[in-house]
Amino acid sequence: MALLVMKFGGSSVADAEAVRRVAQRVVATHRAGNQVAVVVSAMGDTTDELLDLAGQIAPGTPPEREMDMLLSAGERISMALLAMAIQQLGVSARSYTGAQAGMRTDTAHGRARLLDVQPARVRGTLDEGAVAIVAGFQGISTDDDITTLGRGGSDTTAVALAAALEADVCEIYTDVDGLYTADPRIVPSARRVTRLTIEETLEMAAHGAKILHLRAVEYARRFTVPLHVRSSFSDKEGTWILVGRPLTEDTMEDPIISGIAHDTSLGKVTAVGIPDRPGAAAAVVGAVARAGVSIDMIVQNVSTSDAHTSDISFTIPETDGQVAVAAVRALQEAMGFADVLYTSHVGKLSLIGAGMRSNPSVAHQLFQALADAGVNIEMISTSEIRISVICDQADITDAVRAVHTAFGLDADDEAVVYGGTGR
DSSP: OOEEEEEEOGGGGSSHHHHHHHHHHHHHHHHTTOEEEEEEOOSTTHHHHHHHHHHHHSOSOOOHHHHHHHHHHHHHHHHHHHHHHHHHTTOOEEEEOTTTTTEEEOSOTTSOOEEEEOOHHHHHHHHTTOEEEEETTEEEETTSOEEEOOTTHHHHHHHHHHHHHTOSEEEEEESBSSOBSSOTTTOTTOOBOSEEEHHHHHHHHHTTOOSSOHHHHHHHHHHTOOEEEEETTOOOOOEEEESSOOOOTTTTTSOOOOEEEEEEEEEEEEEEEEEOSTTHHHHHHHHHHHTTOOOOOEEEEEOSSOTTEEEEEEEEEGGGHHHHHHHHHTTHHHHTOOEEEEEEEEEEEEEEOTTOTTOHHHHHHHHHHHHHTTOOOOEEEEETTEEEEEEEGGGHHHHHHHHHHHTTOOOSSOOOBSSSSOO
16 A cells, blocks of 8 residues: 555646546545545636735735735635545545645745644544545744745645655646656647656756746655656656666766756846956845845856956846846945846746766757757856756747757657646
């Protein structure tokens, strides 16, 4: 008998029919002799609809505490309906909010981080032979307030619950048959990847792949939780996320390209003509960090017009563009730099796979494919298993398709997207 945590995203529980379909899968898994805990997201577009309602009632910046109370309602609806559907099929099931399931968080409303998971009630339900259903995306703070974990937080709930229960596997159900070499919505010829290392998955999640939430992958790596990403609309085996990937002698030194991630939600800030002295970069980055803005890629270049100055460019979430610009501009007079420039609608393409740094032909092949597609590169960043480039957002679809073909990743059959939302 195995202990499984099964997580279903919004597209998997979008309506009553979908909820019944999920219930049938859960019951079949339970009747196969497994202990089953389920984590659910809000139904379909419920969270977006609640955000719209809040905007109508409280334009501008609604109170964060009340927003968490509001948004956590979506998952509670899903969990209760799924429990009812499972019981209709003759299996005992009980639903729990994040707080009831022991999800303790800090006090950062809207972006809370888990501090501890004590799922005593969930464990008791499983030991009684029933199915436990937990509302994802939410917990209870050290102040005993309801908190939410940020968009995509149900993935983190599922992995954290799996770690606390010492589950055999955490299954993440979505509307595609696993992780693909590129987003099948823009590259229909993308191939399903059957095995990925946790490190490759981290890079995919961090650089735009939307199937898995980054914090969930980080949690899985920290607590060595096996992940299986698969579709709730088919019975096909999906993608297994492994601690390590076995290599054969024939391929041990070959570059292994696992896939391409992309992100179209970025902006770029450039501080121009910064005096080239120690501490300048720290001052700029520190100001942005204090404004609560996360920086992605950073490039610093010595100015071509003045050897004593440099330009610092960095990418940030496009929604934080004006906040980041204001933070940097506030330093302009004191530091004596020339200007602050902002570019919206920035796109990022990331090529991910093991062995790339020791194979210089990979970078050349990437850059040549982009050149042949007429895509101009604005910034470049690399790691041991990733090369990322920044380009115009309007070019990103052509760029992904061109690079996917150039590296021989195209499949003969078209990928199937069952729901269309990506979760």
